[in-house]
Every structure is written in structure tokens, then in C-alpha cells.
Amino acid sequence: xxxxxxxxxxxxxxxxxxxxxxxxxxxxxxxxxxxxxxxxxxxxxxxxxxxxxxxxxxxxxxxxxxxxxxxxxxxxxxxxxxxxxxxxxxxxxxxxxxxxxxxxxxxxxxxxxxxxxxxxxxxxxxxxxxxxxxxxxxxxxxxxxxxxxxxxxxxxxxxxxxxxxxxxxxxxxxxxxxxxxxxxxxxxxxxxxxxxxxxxxxxxxxxxxxxxxxxxxxxxxxxxxxxxxxxxxxxxxxxxxxxxxxxxxxxxxxxxxxxxxxxxxxxxxxxxxxxxxxxxxxxxxxxxxxxxxxxxxxxxxxxxxxxxxxxxxxxxxxxxxxxxxxxxxxxxxxxxxxxxxxxxxxxxxxxxxxxxxxxxxxxxxxxxxxxxxxxxxxxxxxxxxxxxxxxxxxxxxxxxxxxxxxxxxxxxxxxxxxx
Amino acid sequence: xxxxxxxxxxxxxxxxxxxxxxxxxxxxxxxxxxxxxxxxxxxxxxxxxxxxxxxxxxxxxxxxxxxxxxxxxxxxxxxxxxxxxxxxxxxxxxxxxxxxxxxxxxxxxxxxxxxxxxxxxxxxxxxxxxxxxxxxxxxxxxxxxxxxxxxxxxxxxxxxxxxxxxxxxxxxxxxxxxxxxxxxxxxxxxxxxxxxxxxxxxxxxxxxxxxxxxxxxxxxxxxx
Numbered sequence: 001x002x003x004x005x006x007x008x009x010x011x012x013x014x015x016x017x018x019x020x021x022x023x024x025x026x027x028x029x030x031x032x033x034x035x036x037x038x039x040x041x042x043x044x045x046x047x048x049x050x051x052x053x054x055x056x057x058x059x060x061x062x063x064x065x066x067x068x069x070x071x072x073x074x075x076x077x078x079x080x081x082x083x084x085x086x087x088x089x090x091x092x093x094x095x096x097x098x099x100x101x102x103x104x105x106x107x108x109x110x111x112x113x114x115x116x117x118x119x120x121x122x123x124x125x126x127x128x129x130x131x132x133x134x135x136x137x138x139x140x141x142x143x144x145x146x147x148x149x150x151x152x153x154x155x156x157x158x159x160x161x162x163x164x165x166x167x168x169x170x171x172x173x174x175x176x177x178x179x180x181x182x183x184x185x186x187x188x189x190x191x192x193x194x195x196x197x198x199x200x201x202x203x204x205x206x207x208x209x210x211x212x213x214x215x216x217x218x219x220x221x222x223x224x225x226x227x228x229x230x231x232x233x234x235x236x237x238x239x240x241x242x243x244x245x246x247x248x249x250x251x252x253x254x255x256x257x258x259x260x261x262x263x264x265x266x267x268x269x270x271x272x273x274x275x276x277x278x279x280x281x282x283x284x285x286x287x288x289x290x291x292x293x294x295x296x297x298x299x300x301x302x303x304x305x306x307x308x309x310x311x312x313x314x315x316x317x318x319x320x321x322x323x324x325x326x327x328x329x330x331x332x333x334x335x336x337x338x339x340x341x342x343x344x345x346x347x348x349x350x351x352x353x354x355x356x357x358x359x360x361x362x363x364x365x366x367x368x369x370x371x372x373x374x375x376x377x378x379x380x381x382x383x384x385x386x387x388x389x390x391x392x393x394x395x396x397x398x399x400x401x402x403x404x405x406x407x408x409x410x411x412x413x414x415x416x417x418x419x
Numbered sequence: 420x421x422x423x424x425x426x427x428x429x430x431x432x433x434x435x436x437x438x439x440x441x442x443x444x445x446x447x448x449x450x451x452x453x454x455x456x457x458x459x460x461x462x463x464x465x466x467x468x469x470x471x472x473x474x475x476x477x478x479x480x481x482x483x484x485x486x487x488x489x490x491x492x493x494x495x496x497x498x499x500x501x502x503x504x505x506x507x508x509x510x511x512x513x514x515x516x517x518x519x520x521x522x523x524x525x526x527x528x529x530x531x532x533x534x535x536x537x538x539x540x541x542x543x544x545x546x547x548x549x550x551x552x553x554x555x556x557x558x559x560x561x562x563x564x565x566x567x568x569x570x571x572x573x574x575x576x577x578x579x580x581x582x583x584x585x586x587x588x589x590x591x592x593x594x595x596x597x598x599x600x601x602x603x604x605x606x607x608x609x610x611x612x613x614x615x616x617x618x619x620x621x622x623x624x625x626x627x628x629x630x631x632x633x634x635x636x637x638x639x640x641x642x643x
Contacts, residue, residue, distance in 0.1 A: 326529055326577065
């Protein structure tokens, strides 16, 4: 008890440097816990980029590739699905709904997705959240478009604005479908998914802009105006992929097999949850790197503590001699340093936890509004408690160094006070 | 009771070719306050550390309070010192982060014997401080606000707490002017005698020997 009192009063006596040490520990611990929190939230958010969809079906390729282009709008499909096959497969009585996806065009670096109204009805993300409109509504006409939140924010589009779709997906595209502009009829609320960076148009619209194109280039001297195009048959001949919702989830494997065994063309059906988990696993490197970095920051914080304690050893030599003179055992001196490190580490960790909590609490509404990432409140979980235990343990271990030095000196010095 | 009895005492630091201290014979009876005179290098620090049980002599016999402390373990000697000795340093005796009262009662935190002998601890400490001429108001002051003379008297109060048989004082008056020094010694003697503690007082200043019934010139008796 007297040791605790002596430690606390001694710390209080050196409160400025002690406070700085605690702040350094708190910041490093906050970083460690923050990284852990972000890692978890990123994983949750990533794994719930798409939910409520039982299968994603595309031309046969790798499951990660299919997931990347159909859900994350990264990369391109190697092949398409014919409209006829899609219609045939969608008629499966186990299927409740399907949403066709057609990719390939872009607008100022944002991917253009051709789909239908069902997309807004059935697409789910996060904890089975439906898409919501910040402004306007789903498209009705062929040349209507619905923008993801980030597209509208970055490009400053509003309802009624007209946009021109570029052919292909390269950022600087010269081949524009300039003759057939789309009118913004709706802007989605942020979702924190790649949806925010997507421009949604109708399948018919996508078909219309390509009506006077053959094999990826505009046929010169042959042009069909938007008005004329509307008179033509705009039913798409191919789509890139489609999403499937089943009547019962139990049928997922059966339907998946049906799709994969489809004779007319080689297809691949994936369970998005499984594919997402696989992809996250592949990205695991980044988690490890983050953890290693924050680990080193904590180590730096603790070494800072060690430096502060070591630098006070000389001025505290007298303190130790006095304590020895009034009857403290040498091991009391060692304990004094251990208790001190314990206090510093515990207070630092506590402060670090408070710091993370407050930061998350402050950032939460902003992140949700701006990016659609639904962050949960930070609360200490088992992992963070384990991390804190490691930090405190390390602090105790490091305190043995100044503790042992002081212990040895107190034996050498005896009752002689050296300064 | 013999407070100190040493015979043919010899001390040599490891890896040194000559002795630092060689004392033939020294017996101190209870109440026989001893003045040890010695300049720096005369081995007085070594002698004090040996008497306090921090260093063990290389050879010879040493009994403190009729106990052969050379045969005690390190921990037992630490305990012995905590229980039976009060120590006053030259200067800066006090922990700056403790109150005056906490500084005085500190030995009672480490020695149960002295705690029991000082019961009730706080009242005893206050009485001692008062008898040493320190006003009650001082007990609430910050250590660093006290004058050197006041700090040394607080150190005396601490050394006397719990009636240790032996008070070891290492040049406690060197930072005091002569008036304060006389006053300090007076108070030290009065209080030590009141509770039966024997003082061993070390200084380089030969003038102080006149206050003591017995004195020892270390330079003369230590041939090493």
C-alpha cells in the first residue's frame, strides 16, 4: 500500500513528463485499437457489400473475377450471357427474382450499369438494407438515369441534368454516345458500397446508344437519333451477369448446380457471401500490415515511457537512498518502478480507449452521412482487452530495466547519497 | 547494553590491494553518544555503511545491539536496520512529494516494530515535531518551502520515530550556520536521550566533538 502511495505521489511530483508519457501511450493505444476497429468495420462493410442476393451468375470465369466486375465494378467480363439463356434460367420455379446487369460503358471514370427497375426493388446491402433515394426516383423512360451518391457529389449533378455515356471503361474516352444523352431522374443515398460510384441506366437505353454501333465502333455515315431509336426493338441481346434471389435459401446449391451445368453456354454461379469471404482472405495482407504498423507505434510509445523513466533515474537516486534509509528493501525499489509502469500503462490504455470511443462517436454521423459506411459505436471487446493486456504486460517487462538499475544502485550506494 | 561492539574489523573492496578500513576495537554502550571525526577519504562512509549493515566487513567481528549482524542474510540485515536504526543525512533528507507528516511517519510504514513503538503514529510524529521546535503549521507545508534547518529537524523527527536504539547521523549540520547547528544538536541530544537512543555522529568538523561524551578520530585509529 505504501508503495502504491509513494509511486502515485512520486508520479504526481513529476506530473508534466508523466502526463506527456501517458499521452504518448494513450495515442499509440488509441491507434492500435482504432486500427483494429477499422479493420473489423471494413470487413463487416466489405462482407455486406451485397446481401439478400443468393447467387450471382455470369459467363464462366473465376469466382473472384465475377464478383469483382458484377459487384465491385472492377475489371471486365470476359464474356456475356445471351438474353435468351437469361430468360430461360430466370424461369426456374425456385427463383423468386432476378436482376439483369449489363456493364461496359462509363461516364467520367464512373462505371455505367444497365439494369431494370427490379434492381432498386431487390438489391440489398449491409444488414439487408434496401436502396433509398436521396432525390427523385427510379428510372421510367429509356433515357433516364439514376446516380450513385458519390457520382452526384463528385460531379455536382442534380435532377434533370443531362449526361453523356462514353463507350468503354477507360477514364479518358473519346468515343462518346453524344447523340443520346440521359436525364438524371434519381440520386441514391450513400451506401458505402461500390454502388455509390455507379451510374444506373436502363437496359433499353444501353441498347439504344449502341444501336448504330457495330463491333465497338460507330458506323460512319449511319446514325439513328434518340427518337428513332425509341421506335426500334430495344430488347437487349446480351447481358453481363444477373443477380438471383431464391424462394428459399436452402435451394441455393441446387440452383447453383443447375446454372453451372447449363448446356447452352458456359456459366458460373457463385454464392456472393462465400466469394466475398474468399476475396477478403486474399486481401488479408493489408490487415496484417496495418496490425504490424500499429504494433510498432505502441512499442514506440512504450520505449518513450522507458526513456522518460530512465532519464529520471539519476535525479531519483536520492529518493531511493532515502527510502532505503527508512527501511525499504531493495526489492521495494524494484517494485516501485513496476508499480509506476503499471500506473502509466493502465492510465495510458484507459485514456487511449476513451480517445477511440470519442473519435468514433464524433466521426460516426459524418461518415454515415458522407460515405454511407455504417459504423458501429466503439466498445471494448475481447480483442481490444487482449491487446491492452499485451501493452500493459510489455510496459511491466520494460519497467524491469530501470527497476533493476535502481535496485542495483540502491545496493551499491547504500546510505550514501550520490547526486 | 552494548550498542556496538567490533573487534579486529577489516574492510577491503573487491579487487583492491589495500584495506579501506581497519579498526582494532570499538565498543559503544547505550547512551554513549559517539562523535566520529573524519575527512573525506578517511573511511567514514565505509564505517557507517558497515555499522548500518549495508556492507559486510571482510574480516573481524561486529555486534550491533548484541547481535552478530555479519551472520545475517541481506534481507535480515535490511530488516534489522529498519527496526533499530534511524538515519539522518547531510542534506535533502526528505521526499519532496510527501507531506512533512508523511515523511516523519515513513519508517513506520516499513518497520512494524517501529510502528508499534510509535503508536499512535500521527500523534507521536506531531509531538516529536513540536518538541523539535517545529510549529504545527509546518506539517502542512510543502517540503521544498522549508528552510534547510527545518528540513534537518524533520529528518531528526523521522529518525527518532518508533524509538530506534541507534541514530546514525552523517554530517547533518554541515549545511547549517553555527547558531542553527548548536540548536540542532541540543534538540537531537534531548530527544534521543528522552527515548534512550544512542547517537553515532560523523563529521569532518572537529569543533563538534565537544558536544559528545566520546569521540573518535578516524584518521588516527584507521591505519588503512
